[in-house]
Amino acid sequence: MNPRRTATGGRVNRQRPVRFTFDGTAYTGHAGDTLASALLANGVVLAGRSFKYHRPRGLLSAGLDEPNALVTVMRGKVREPNVPATMIEIHDGLTVESQNRFPSLAFDIGAVNQLAGKLISAGFYYKTFMGPAIGPLKGTRFWMLCEHVIRRAAGLGRAGEAPDTSRYERMNAFCDVLVVGSGPAGLMAASAAAEHGANVILAEADAHAGGSANWSGETIDGMLAADWAADMAAGLRERPNVRLLRRTAVWGCYDGNTLVAVERVSDHKAKAGPGEPRHRHWVIRARSVVLATGAFERPLVFPGNDRPSVMLASAAERYANEFGVLPAETFIVFTNNDSAYLSTISLKKAGANIAAIVDVRQDVGEAMRILASEAGAELLAGHAVVATEGGKALRGVKVQRFNMTSGTVSGEARSLSADGLLMSGGWSPAIHLASQAGAKAEWDNGLQAFLPPAPARNSRWLGAGAFTGNFSTGGALAEGHAAGLAACGAEPGETSLPTAETTLGSPEPAPVFEIKAPGKAFVDFQHDVTVDDVRLAHREGFVSVEHLKRYTTLGMATDQGKTSNVAGLAIMAEARGLPIPDVGTTRFRPPFSPVSLGAFAAERYGDLRPERLTPMHDWHVEHGATMQPAGLWFRPQIYGLAGETIEQAYVREAAATREAAGIVDVSTLGKIAVQGPDAAEFLDRVYTNMFSFLPVGKARYGLMLREDGLAFDDGTTWRLGDNDFLMTTTTANAGKVMQHLEYFLDVIWPELKVSLVSVTDQWAGAAIGGPSARDILAACVRKTGVDNKALPFMGIVHGTIADVPVMICRLSFSGEMAFEVYSPADYGTHVWEALMEAGRPFGLVPYGMEALGAMRIEKGHVTGAEIDGRTTARDLHLDWMLSKKKPFIGSAMMDREGLIASGRIQLVGLLSLDGRPLGGGAHIVEAVDQENPHGSIGHITAACYSPALGKYIALALVEGGKARHGSRAFISDPLRNRYGPVEIVSHHFFDPEGSRMHG
CATH class of the missing domain: 3.30.1360.120 (Probable tRNA modification gtpase trme; domain 1)
Structure with a gap:
């Protein structure tokens, strides 16, 4: 049934078939599969289309760093786009669609963009759509003409319009020690802290604790690493002072050791349990944090590196050992470091055929040569892959001799047949959360990667394992144990640590990121950023890493540069003739991994919204009030009579107040x-x-x-x-x-x-x-x-x-x-x-609030609509309140040139001259141009029908407002298709002398 499923091995339950659909075709996987592993098991290698060129793409990774296989999950009519297939656990009835293709994934007419590759290189939109300097399409008019088409072409998945009926929760938690990542280092840190009485939260993004131990073939304390990790996790769950959060991705680190995470509570189920949310948003405040987030394997950059069935070596190893899936029948391995050899052995044990190992290093250690022999693979040292062959699936590769000094190839190209190419370009520690905490990344020349700095003396975070560049499992266990003790303030002492047995080569890769050969070589897979794009950015002066990122969109995709960042920086560094650390790296920002909008809005909408009620709330409801939210409160909007509209109700209430009380x-x-x-x-x-x-x-x-x-x-x-x-x-x-x-x-x-x-x-x-x-x-x-x-x-x-x-x-x-x-x-x-x-x-x-608002507009009082974070006291005609006898907060800055400029916006009143309502947010213009709305001189902040004046009126912030009193302008509101004349007047519509108030 599953042509690429191994007979044994992995965590999947072969006795529990699971049925799902992908692009309308029914498939069967097993309990424990991800969508990615289930598709591979069924022989599906085409998973998506790239952003710009619509090139066919397959799975690159097996985790949250996946840039290619982004899909839309359908829950009834609700669409959730841009979910990595690697992070979706299949369940009966799961319905998924591929993205960014038309009419189908196999035949996408958008692929014609590849013919215009030279025209739509990096930054083409900045240069192409500005319009000529003269003529009818000058300036922004040309952009306005093209905008509709460009915006339709942009993006990947398509958002739905149906309301999301799922439930989302928000949780606050406090702990002594938060451990992020449950690989060997994280498990040891949590165990050490818990043994010393600390309250511990252990967060793991995957469904199972163990991290890379889940798919590696090594042993810890004489048992398979995956079994050891499962036992450790079970022991931690039994401790009353430990909370293990699985399927929980920590995505942000903020001041005061406040970290935020999203727990996928019921995504892996066909139906959520009673009262069970879909996602739970955690805000965790911790005294200390241990970051054991591991590392991401990097791809190599060479022509054809984006063809389906080209993936990371560690990903193929994970699919084989954790899910019992071989992504191909025959593999070729392309590497610049020793870790790929260990992946090769794991795949061989799982039943894979390894045709060759292509290593850019001429001097490959004896231990690695022995592993290549054990795998039955031909070792091509001092060679590089220079091209891939095939259509929407890989058929083979071409290799040539490689010069590590120049990065160039020479000699006659040799063709090798394979339906799977595995690449390993070294490892990048996942330092994102430390970077968000303010740590400046430090380049390690041996590992060819950015590492977190040693924590400052008063730092509240510590690191362990591959996060710190320690790729030895034994070293990670020891480092995790030490970090757990330090996090809870315990002194290190004599202790017996688990023993890890593994064949390790050097974790240090050769300093090779790019193979210089003819053809299109991709650095950022999702955004289609090529080597040529990076070099174009250099030629055009965008050499700062931040400018490079924005000009080429390198690292701006949903994977946030997890696989592409270092290679892109290395290519720019070579173009500039500088070492990589001198070029630097961009600052990692939240979110570390995608977060559903429902999780952000948890319990802030609908029936789940917190209700803060005034003491008189029940009286208001009993007497016919329509309640509406005001911040966290509920307040009466109107006390409507039978058949009254909102406007009729508030006009009646305001008029009665003006006439009596x-x-x-x-x-x-x-x-x-x-x-x-x-x-x-x-x-x-x-x-x-x-x-x-x-x-x-x-x-x-x-x-x-x-x-x-x-x-x-x-x-x-x-x-x-x-x-x-x-x-x-x-x-x-x-x-x-x-x-x-x-x-x-x-x-x-x-x-x-x-x-x-x-x-x-x-x-x-x-x-x-x-x-x-x-x-x-x-x-x-x-x-x-x-x-x-x-x-x-x-x-x-x-x-x-x-x-x-x-x-x-x-x-x-x-x-x-x-x-x-x-x-x-x-x-x-x-x-x-x-x-x-x-x-x-x-x-x-x-x-209620509607009448209150109408009377305050008539009187010209300001509220948050006018005090919007952009206005000054003078803008609001409150400069009479600025004392000249004392300093106060803001007094040193309030007279800055820009805040006292004559052309600033000022509060004014507006009278509708066509007898029609005015809308908040509408722009004020001096001349209406419905075809090309422009020339805004201000906007409406609040509007109503005035029972005192018998007209529609508004408050507005308008450039040079006071000087415009008595003049005419127009409303330009294209969203509501509302255009019309207004008169600009004083904001004091009613009783400007205050005789009624003081009488």
């Missing part, structure tokens, strides 16, 4: 208690305006800037006592403001005696505003007056409502006379209902 739940505002002898001084430094002279019992509107001088947040702060302030923030920025304040207090001004406590959840808040607001309060507030003398604008009083203590501040967000009433959260609904009852004779209505 309205009440809105403001419990979600951030509230921070700022207390201590230096509290006033602290606020002076934080806010742009003065607070130290604010009288007790008064509130003040304040503005915060970031250190770079841009606006950060606004709100009111109430002085409750000499050393006691209550700061309010916007709902969305509450957490960020608290973090901002804590940073400056802890790091910049630790000498200040100030205490900060978030009290957002302690207080329930209700804002009541409108012409009748004071009368309503007077009807229900006891123990204090609320008249103008007792409670002036921005004044604070303490009283009771329905026997509940309350704190009342007279301030307004709606432009009406308004009061914020704070009560203990447990009594929030009680006080709210008392206010509603007192307001019944006055026509008090509850209103």
Whole structure:
């Protein structure tokens, strides 16, 4: 049934057939197979098409470094593209499609691109589509003409449109020691740390612990390495202080030893169990980290190296020993190092026929010559493969004599028949997580690879095994044990370590990356980057490794340069006449491996979204409120009546508030208690305006800037006592403001005696505003007056409502006379209902966020839509709040040339002149060009229908805004196909003098 499946061997269960489909054809594999191994077992060698040239490609690797075999997994109508076939465990009913081909994988018309190879070399899109300097297609117009076709041709897989119904989880974990990688070094590190009482998390990307031990033929303590690893993993699972996470790829390393990982919980199952997520996103905070992430074998660069059935030697070894699959019948091995000989012996034991070993080194050690003889392979030392032969499958190769000094070949080419070519160009330690942690890679000339530096004295990560360049299994065991002890602070002592028995040659490869022979030789397989592309980048001046990466797209594919990076750097180094370390390497960034979008969004959407509810939430729902998310909170959007649209509802609510009174739940505002002898001084430094002279019992509107001088947040702060302030923030920025304040207090001004406590959840808040607001309060507030003398604008009083203590501040967000009433959260609904009852004779209505937004737009108040991280106080007409008497955060940077330029965007108002609604995000232009939208002078930040003006209005940020008052412009909104005239006016639409608020 499986023509290339061996009779015995591997982890697969031959008694459990598994049925799956690939490109509509049904196949059968076995439990334990990956999609890659199952396809190979069925004789399928064509797995994908390359990005640019659509060349036929087969499997290159057996792990997450796979650049060729990217597929789309179908779950009903849900499509998940760009998943490596090597990381998909098959299950009954699995449906998979190949990518980047039309109409089929075997016959792809996109392959015609190969005929235009010279025209679409590196950087062709930068040079080809800029358009002529003159004429009707000048400049960007030519790009606009070509963009549609180019964008359709770009990319690999095709995203689906059906909603993903799978469940995703988010988890936080804390541990003493996190071990990343469960090869021999990782297992020993986890075991050593656990034995000394540390809480350990061991994360492994594959389904089984053991790493390369799973497929190597060596023994540890007299048993096969795979069996030894399985026993070690089982022992660790039994320990209460160890958590073993299989199928878990650690993809990012961030400050404070915070690492992030994705666990594939149910991808290997036909159906997830009850309540079981598809993926689980882990955020792990560890005291120490042991990186035992191993190394990636590198391909060699020679003409025809991308033909299907050309793969890495270690990959073929893994398919044979772990999955019981021989990727070909007859192999030729092409290498520059000794490790390929060990792979050859493993394959021979599995039943493979090894025709020849082609080694670029003339002087091959005696031990390796003996291994070649044991494999029954002809050894061609001092030779190189210069071409591959065949179509969509390999038939043979050509070899010639090779000069290691010049990298050139000579003599007559010899043809060798084989249906599989294995290559090994040395090994690159997987140092990505260390690089993300800030470690600068160091070149090792012997291993011809970048290694992590020795950890700094105070470093919280350690390395072990092939990650550090230690390719001896015995050495990896010892290094892993030592790292585990060091990670938990234990002293090394006498201990008996496992004994590894293996035939080892030198791990150091010959410094050969490229075979200089005629033909197209690929460096980056997925993005079709060739040797010629790298040399073209050199000729055109893109010689920095970062420029090389972006100009050629080398290493920018989903495998992130795991197989291509070093070879590309070596070729550039030779072109520049420099050693590789002088050329350097790019900085590795997260994610180390692909992450599903569902994992990123885990529990942040739909029914799984966390619900933060105000104390009055149930009252709102019972009284017909439509709830909507606001940050992490749920707030009333409208209190709709039967048959009302959203617009009709908020217009009614806002009009009723302007005419009589309205009440809105403001419990979600951030509230921070700022207390201590230096509290006033602290606020002076934080806010742009003065607070130290604010009288007790008064509130003040304040503005915060970031250190770079841009606006950060606004709100009111109430002085409750000499050393006691209550700061309010916007709902969305509450957490960020608290973090901002804590940073400056802890790091910049630790000498200040100030205490900060978030009290957002302690207080329930209700804002009541409108012409009748004071009368309503007077009807229900006891123990204090609320008249103008007792409670002036921005004044604070303490009283009771329905026997509940309350704190009342007279301030307004709606432009009406308004009061914020704070009560203990447990009594929030009680006080709210008392206010509603007192307001019944006055026509008090509850209103939601839509009416709140409409009234704030009418009044011209700013929110996060305008304080968007790009605006200054002057842009928002808040420069009157910039104190000239004191320094404050951002004061040193707020007057930079770019922040005070005359042409900057400024807050303005817009009136719709065609009577149609305006949309947030729409661009403002001086002249409409629907065919080629351009010339934006600003954008709309918020829009509504104004019940006070009877028009559609908006707030906008427009270049030179104030100078444009009274002028006309146009809306350009191509996404919504909305174009139309507007008038630019002051952002104060309603009661600009503030007579209603202060009356």
